[in-house]
Amino acid sequence: MTTMNIEKKLEGDTLTIALDGRLDTTTSPDLEEVLGASLDAAAALVFDFAKLDYLSSAGLRVLLSAQKRMNAKHGSMKLVHVNDAVKEVFDITGFADFLTVE
Amino acid sequence: MLSLAAQLRLRLLVLVAVSFCLAAWTLWKGETMRAERDVRALLELNYRDVSRGFTDRADYQLVSIARDIAARFGSSGRLATEDAAKICAEEEVAEIYDVDANGVVVGGSRLVGSYMGAGAQSAEFLRLLEPDGPETLSQPDRPRTSDGKVFKYAAARFPDRSGYIEVGWSEERFLRFLRQRAYGYTRSWHIDERGWIAFVDAGGVVTSHADMSLAGKTLQEATGLDPATVPTGTLFRATIAGAPMFCYAGPVRDYLAVLADPVEDAFASRDRFMPRMAAVLLAVFALLFGCVSLMLRHRVAGSVQRIGEALRRIAGGDFGGRADVRSSREFSELSDNINATVAALRAASEDRVRRIEAELELGRTIQRAALPADFPSDDCFRLAASMEAAREVGGDFYDFFPLGETLRAFLVADVSGKGVTGALYMMNAKTLLKDALMADPAHDPAAALTHANAELCARNPAEMFVTAWVGVLDLETGRVAFANAGHNPPLRLREGAEPEWIRGKSGCPLGCFGGVSYKPLETALAPGDALFLYTDGVTEAMNPAGELFGEARLAATLSAAGSREPRALDVAVHAAVASFAADAPRADDITILALEYLAAPDRRLKTFPCDAAAPAASAAFLEETLDAGGCPPKDKARLLVALDEVVSNVVRCSGASGLAVAVRFAREPRGATVSVSDDGTPFDPLRVPPPDTTLAADDRPIGGLGMLLLRKTMDAVSYRYAHGCNILSFRKDFG
Known part of the structure; x- marks a missing residue:
């Protein structure tokens, strides 16, 4: 079974979420649930994709939804340690245009 | 067919033969005309001689009488009338005049004391009295001034003193003389060797002829010519005694002189000359023919033959053949023209072949290009x-x-x-x-x-x-x-x-x-x-x-x-x-x-119930299969994303009861093809238009991104509906 570990860390008003595994149809509801619970407290959101193998369009949906919510409250969102497979998906879908990837 | 050279030679032969005949004929004609001219001149000359000689003899006779008398009476003083009558009888003259240095008749038959210069006829003799005048003089017979009677006079100076004796013949005496002279006058007169002169009197009787046995016969009898109709003053031909003759007739006093010369004699030189001339001509023309025919064969026929050979080669399809005959300007030009024509033909022919080849090649190219x-x-x-x-x-x-x-x-x-x-x-x-x-x-x-x-x-x-x-x-x-x-x-x-x-x-x-x-x-x-x-x-x-x-x-x-x-x-x-x-x-x-x-595809197949667990379960199956098949991690990630997109769609939308995932590996190029089949509502997700990927985050709809990813990351994606199943396949070549 595909699984994903989600590591959540709040420092001040910066929420850092590190993903380990795959962000796909099966795992993205888990991330959605985590975000839904903790995003209200954060002014800045950081995704650490160092251990993320890949993501599918289900994962993109979650990222898009997070970006919209952060935009709505004028917060910031950025992605760090993004690997090539994930970057490729961002490029193909045009997400690279509005996501902040470091 | 005769060869050109033979034809030319034949024509040349005809030409030379005709030329020869023409030249020979012209020569013959010229010689004939020259002979006729000569015989005419000869006959005319003889006619003049015979005509003059006929009466000249009378003058000579009468002058001789006058000279004799002058010699006899030169120193004896005047000629008494009785003596004159005696001498007249002796000498058969009608009259004698003794004229002194003053032109006065001092003796003689009549008119003694009269002056000779009084009459025109007698005055002519006064020239004898001039110091450098002639010794003798004679006059043709003519009517005299005093009485109109016809007389013929002649005179001779005295040998020892001035003055002269004039004697005169009466007409009757003069005519008698002529009659006597006419008989046998021309008997020893020959023209050339066998030509003759006949003298015919007013009665048409021959008086003189080279053959005097004819004398006394009429001209008709002697020669067959009619003196009444015979042409005068012109040359004509007649056959006399079986021999063709050139004839000329003319009056001499009261007589007719008929001159004849055998045609054979007249043409003797021509007939002798012509065979030799013809032989020379023949030799010249034969030489000419030989030279020209040799030249024709070498210069013309030979050239034509060589041109012909070149043309035959060309006509035989050998466009490389060239005509190269330079024996004359014309043949040189002909050769150049032929070569130019052949060059043009060759270019046109090659061009046509090239175009046909090009079209055939085009057809072949179309045909070949269409074949995988x-x-x-x-x-x-x-x-x-x-x-x-x-x-x-x-x-x-x-x-x-x-x-x-x-x-x-x-x-x-x-x-x-x-x-x-x-x-x-x-x-x-x-x-x-x-x-x-x-x-x-x-x-x-x-x-x-x-x-x-x-x-x-x-x-x-x-x-x-x-x-x-x-x-x-x-x-x-x-x-x-x-x-x-x-x-x-x-x-x-x-x-x-x-x-x-x-x-x-x-x-x-x-x-x-x-x-x-x-x-x-x-x-x-x-x-x-x-x-x-x-x-x-x-x-x-x-x-x-x-x-x-x-x-x-x-x-x-x-x-x-x-x-x-x-x-x-x-x-x-x-x-x-x-x-x-x-x-x-x-x-x-x-x-x-x-x-x-060879065999059915080498592949793995697994079916899953169509529920929320399907994406994870099918992903696990694919990962395991790809790992076994040696798929590189990066391509495995892409294939897993693709499978996640497809299966999640099926689960979410199709209403299928189950789905099957098949994986097949290919060797060349190395890669894997994944097919997802479901028994749900027929639907081709590839027909969904791709989303606009340029919109900002807030404007982005959710959805459609999965198929976009599938298309962009896979090397081939296809959909078909068969045996009651949607079948979506995607292939990834291993990179």
């Missing part, structure tokens, strides 16, 4: 095909292409026409068949033939048709669905069995009758079986004896090939046909397509 050359070969099946075009562009073609993951279409066809038109028709037929097979979700060959036939019949201005054998092999099962539009039956080759004809027919050739349906047919291949398709160029190849290669030889060749590998079969049949046909010209294209079914 990358023959598939994998674990499941391999295929080889070839098309050997006849010299002209033919209309054969073959084609093969995959239909989805497991179906392989292949076909062989033969268009009735040739050339560029045939090639274009073939292109059309090929495209129609491929499009029809690909567009038909069931990929049914019979339906494709029906569709292509309708299209071809709708627009067939060239009235061409095409036979075709179309098959679709299902790699999973080895079943071959096929349809045959009037084409040669293929052969199935199986290990340990004789080649087997697959003779089913679905209908007539394409393009003949619109609106007909083609019957679907089916056969089956077991792993290891081969199928051999061909066009009639194989079975109808002809050997030099006119025999056809035929089906039996084809079957025997395939049986003896000892292999079912498509390339080997192709080569074996081509070799057999080539060896059979030997050097007989190839009439038709030879097209072959052979395929060998």
Whole structure:
């Protein structure tokens, strides 16, 4: 079974979420649930994709939804340690245009 | 036909002969005229002499009398009248005058004391009194001044003193003298050797002739000429005593002189001269003929012959042949003109050949370009095909292409026409068949033939048709669905069995009758079986004896090939046909397509219930399978994303009860193909338009991104609906 570990860390008003595994149809509801619970407290959101193998369009949906919510409250969102497979998906879908990837 | 040289020589001979005759005739005519002129002059001269000599003698006679008397009485003083009468009688003169130095008659027969200068006639003699005057004088007979009687006078000076004696003949005496003279006057007068002069008196009687035996006869009797009608003062011809004569007649006093000279004598020199002249002429003309004919042969006929040889070579198709005769300016120009013409012809001919070749090449290029050359070969099946075009562009073609993951279409066809038109028709037929097979979700060959036939019949201005054998092999099962539009039956080759004809027919050739349906047919291949398709160029190849290669030889060749590998079969049949046909010209294209079914695809298949667990379960199956198949991690990630997109769609939207995921690996190029089948609502997700990826985050709709990712990351994506299932396949070549 595909699984994903989600590591959540709040420092001040910066929420850092590190993903380990795959962000796909099966795992993205888990991330959605985590975000839904903790995003209200954060002014800045950081995704650490160092251990993320890949993501599918289900994962993109979650990222898009997070970006919209952060935009709505004028917060910031950025992605760090993004690997090539994930970057490729961002490029193909045009997400690279509005996501902040470091 | 005589050669040009012989013709020219013949003409030259005629010309020279005519010239010779003309020259000889002219010479003859000239000589004749000259002889006639000469004889005329001769006769005229003789006439003048005979005419003058006739009366001159009278003058001489009378002057002699006067001179005698003058001598006798020169010193004795005056001539008394009695003495004068005596002397007159002696000398037979009518009158004597003794004239003194003053021109006064001092003695004589009459008129003593009168002056001689008183009358015009007697005054003429006064010239004798002049110191340097003549010794004697005579007058023609004429009427005298005093009484009008005709007299003839002559006078002679005295030898020892001034003065003269004049004597006169009466007319009667003078005429008597002439009469006497006329008799025999011309007897010893010859013109040339045999010419003569006849003297004829007023009565037409001959008085004198070279032959005096004729004297006394009339001229008519003597010569046959009539003195009354004989022409005078002109030369004429007459036959006298059997001999042709040149004649001339003229009056002498009261007589007629007829002069004659034998024509033979007149022309003697001409007749002597002419044969020699003719011989010389003949020699000259013969020499001329010889020289000119030699020159003709060398300069003209020889040149013409060489020009002719050059032209024959050129006419024989040797455009490299050149005319090069430089014997004269004309032949040089002729040679140049011929060479220029040949050069132009050669250029035009080469240009035409080039254009025809270019068009044929265009046709061949169209034909070749339309034929796929990358023959598939994998674990499941391999295929080889070839098309050997006849010299002209033919209309054969073959084609093969995959239909989805497991179906392989292949076909062989033969268009009735040739050339560029045939090639274009073939292109059309090929495209129609491929499009029809690909567009038909069931990929049914019979339906494709029906569709292509309708299209071809709708627009067939060239009235061409095409036979075709179309098959679709299902790699999973080895079943071959096929349809045959009037084409040669293929052969199935199986290990340990004789080649087997697959003779089913679905209908007539394409393009003949619109609106007909083609019957679907089916056969089956077991792993290891081969199928051999061909066009009639194989079975109808002809050997030099006119025999056809035929089906039996084809079957025997395939049986003896000892292999079912498509390339080997192709080569074996081509070799057999080539060896059979030997050097007989190839009439038709030879097209072959052979395929060998090796095995069903090597793949893994797993079915899953269509529920929320399906994405994770199917992803686990794929990951395990890809790991076993040696898939690189990066491609594995892409394939897993793709599977996640497809399966999540199926689970979310299709309403299917279950789904199946099949994975098949390919060796060349190395890669994997994943097929996801579901029994849900028929839906082709590939038809959903791709989302706008340029929108900002807040404007982005959710959805459509999965299919976009699928398309962008996979090397091939296809959808079909078959056997009640949506089948979506995607392939990733390992990079």
